[in-house]
Amino acid sequence: MKPTIAKREPVVDDAMDQTEAKLRPEQIQKVINEVIDKETGGRLWTYVNTCIHCGLCAEACQWYLSNDRDVSYAPVTKIKDTIWVMLKNKGAVDAAFIKRCAEIAYTECNLCRRCGMYCPFGIDIAYMLLVVRRICAKLDMVPLYLQDTVHSHAATMNQMWVKPDEWIDTLQWQEEEGQGYVPSARLPLEKEGAEIMYSVIGPEPKFLAQLLGNITAIMKVAGLDWTMPATAGWDNSNMAMYSGDFEVMARVERLHHETAQRLKVKKIVMGECGHAFRGAEYDGPTWMGWMKPPIPIVHAISFYYDLIKSGRIKIAKKAEGPITVQDPCNVIRNGGLGDKLRYIMNAVCAEFVDVTPNKRHNYCCNEGGGVINC
Amino acid sequence: MYELVRGPLAWAAFIIFIAGSLYRIIYMLAGCKKEKIVFPHMSLKHSLASLVHWVIPFNNQYMKQRPAFTIVTFAFHICLVVTPIFLLAHIILWDESWNISWWSMSDTIADYMTIIVIAGCIFFLYRRLTDPVVKNVTDASDYLLLAITALPFITGFIAYHQWFDYKTMLIIHILAGEIMLIAIPFTRLSHMLFFVFTRAYFGSEQGHVKHSKDW
Numbered sequence: 030m031k032p033t034i035a036k037r038e039p040v041v042d043d044a045m046d047q048t049e050a051k052l053r054p055e056q057i058q059k060v061i062n063e064v065i066d067k068e069t070g071g072r073l074w075t076y077v078n079t080c081i082h083c084g085l086c087a088e089a090c091q092w093y094l095s096n097d098r099d100v101s102y103a104p105v106t107k108i109k110d111t112i113w114v115m116l117k118n119k120g121a122v123d124a125a126f127i128k129r130c131a132e133i134a135y136t137e138c139n140l141c142r143r144c145g146m147y148c149p150f151g152i153d154i155a156y157m158l159l160v161v162r163r164i165c166a167k168l169d170m171v172p173l174y175l176q177d178t179v180h181s182h183a184a185t186m187n188q189m190w191v192k193p194d195e196w197i198d199t200l201q202w203q204e205e206e207g208q209g210y211v212p213s214a215r216l217p218l219e220k221e222g223a224e225i226m227y228s229v230i231g232p233e234p235k236f237l238a239q240l241l242g243n244i245t246a247i248m249k250v251a252g253l254d255w256t257m258p259a260t261a262g263w264d265n266s267n268m269a270m271y272s273g274d275f276e277v278m279a280r281v282e283r284l285h286h287e288t289a290q291r292l293k294v295k296k297i298v299m300g301e302c303g304h305a306f307r308g309a310e311y312d313g314p315t316w317m318g319w320m321k322p323p324i325p326i327v328h329a330i331s332f333y334y335d336l337i338k339s340g341r342i343k344i345a346k347k348a349e350g351p352i353t354v355q356d357p358c359n360v361i362r363n364g365g366l367g368d369k370l371r372y373i374m375n376a377v378c379a380e381f382v383d384v385t386p387n388k389r390h391n392y393c394c395n396e397g398g399g400v401i402n403c
Numbered sequence: 404m405y406e407l408v409r410g411p412l413a414w415a416a417f418i419i420f421i422a423g424s425l426y427r428i429i430y431m432l433a434g435c436k437k438e439k440i441v442f443p444h445m446s447l448k449h450s451l452a453s454l455v456h457w458v459i460p461f462n463n464q465y466m467k468q469r470p471a472f473t474i475v476t477f478a479f480h481i482c483l484v485v486t487p488i489f490l491l492a493h494i495i496l497w498d499e500s501w502n503i504s505w506w507s508m509s510d511t512i513a514d515y516m517t518i519i520v521i522a523g524c525i526f527f528l529y530r531r532l533t534d535p536v537v538k539n540v541t542d543a544s545d546y547l548l549l550a551i552t553a554l555p556f557i558t559g560f561i562a563y564h565q566w567f568d569y570k571t572m573l574i575i576h577i578l579a580g581e582i583m584l585i586a587i588p589f590t591r592l593s594h595m596l597f598f599v600f601t602r603a604y605f606g607s608e609q610g611h612v613k614h615s616k617d618w
């Protein structure tokens with residue numbers, strides 16, 4: 030089978046270019062075989078031996094559709110140009126090949142899992158491309174920007190190099206902002222035995238701090254018993270899940286869950302981030318061999334749905350004008366929250382206009398995957 | 404020659420088909436066991452839901468989006484499986500050897516169904532040659548699989564209509580059928596065996612673990 034011809038603008042990525050120059054073939058072969066033998070099993074084998082090369086998955090992929098049906102973006106093509114070759118050559122491939130694998134797996138697929146839903150056999154191509162990412166990560170062939178956020182996770186246990194004092198300082202500042210809306214509002218830090226631990230993604234304290242003030246006011250109005258940790262473990266996002274550095278991914282997820290256990294809360298409520306939900310609810314626990322998170326995780330959509338539906342918060346004024354919504358793959362197709370999202374949209378918008386295809390058939394926004402970030 | 408293909412070779416083909424299929428399924432299940440999460444993620448309810456939505460035509464969104472393909476592929480696969488099992492000539496062979504028999508379809512219907520299988524093969528061949536995505540992921544093995552699938556039906560059709568030397572055609576037909584049986588477990592024709600499992604797993608993953616659906 031000849032490699033697919035892919036016409037792409039050349040991209041300079043210092044990290045990947047340097048890695049390409051120094052990777053040795055023996056190293057590549059060893060890593061590929063190690064990952065395939067030790068970390069994969071029946072699924073990969075069955076997927077590769079079942080795929081009938083029918084191409085039906087192409088119609089699922091927003092990369093393929095939005096690039097004028099360019100064959101090189103079809104899901105099955107991405108498998109052909111990566112994992113099939115690795116398996117066929119038993120890992121004997123060169124550094125240039127690994128670089129192209131990284132381009133495909135990180136920047137031409139978002140692991141959105143739409144193709145799995147369009148393959149007649151339910152072959153999970155996104156899973157296979159995550160295996161490719163895993164191999165690339167172990168070979169240091171990761172786009173610079175993504176790797177930087179992974180380093181941040183590893184060094185600070187949050188995604189955006191937020192330092193411990195900055196974290197506490199931001200929370201206290203935002204508590205005051207919240208009191209601007211509701212004077213009696215509090216942002217309780219380290220309250221052991223609270224009902225809820227609220228966790229956020231790194232970008233919230235970094236450059237969307239007002240969201241912390243907003244939740245302070247919302248929690249007060251809803252009358253909920255909640256807390257936030259003053260220590261690391263507050264960040265629920267996980268770029269290491271996307272890079273394939275599962276060791277760091279596991280550290281992040283473990284600390285997040287352990288922090289909730291230390292605070293003895295009943296549940297973790299998290300902000301809107303889809304990939305963070307996926308990491309905390311699925312990829313993290315799965316990698317660590319847990320069948321489900323030790324403390325239940327409630328995504329923002331479920332949380333606000335309950336608050337609005339039960340009347341704990343009331344919408345004073347709906348947003349004007351036609352407003353639409355993009356269904357985030359990781360909480361809708363892969364989380365089943367499509368109907369609740371619509372309930373919220375109708376509750377807060379005067380004129381909600383739905384998209385097609387919607388709910389679990391949505392198109393990925395192309396941000397998923399970690400190479401672009403909020 | 405006829406005795407050979409009808410007797411020992413047929414035996415061998417069935418034994419290899421059954422033992423090979425079992426071996427491949429057990430090998431797959433052992434591989435899944437190694438993965439620790441596969442079995443705990445499975446749920447009977449969601450496995451069945453997924454199968455119901457993908458085994459019944461037009462019961463999921465994607466099939467509705469591609470009506471022509473759906474009709475062709477269902478007609479093809481149904482005829483492919485049903486025709487050899489309920490063909491009178493085949494049942495007579497079972498009856499002669501094992502003294503067992505079951506309902507058979509009329510030869511005319513079988514004839515039409517054979518034509519559907521052959522037409523389906525031509526359709527798939529045409530797609531392989533023309534659809535850019537399919538063409539790009541096609542190699543010699545895909546054509547070989549198509550040939551292995553088509554040959555028993557083409558030869559059976561010719562033998563039934565007695566176009567060439569009947570006896571020779573019949574021997575080629577039996578051989579072609581035996582090759583197909585042997586090929587099922589050991590080539591990607593094994594999607595016939597694995598289909599149920601891959602669907603069940605994806606259905607469980609989507610439904611049981613992710614609280615969504617896969618259709």
Ligand code: SF4
Nearest residue numbers: 090138139141142144
């Ligand atoms: S997971 Fe999404 S982005 Fe990746 S190949 Fe499939 S449809 Fe395309």
Ligand code: SF4
Nearest residue numbers: 080081083084086148
């Ligand atoms: S739809 Fe499924 S079987 Fe067909 S090419 Fe894609 S992954 Fe393979």
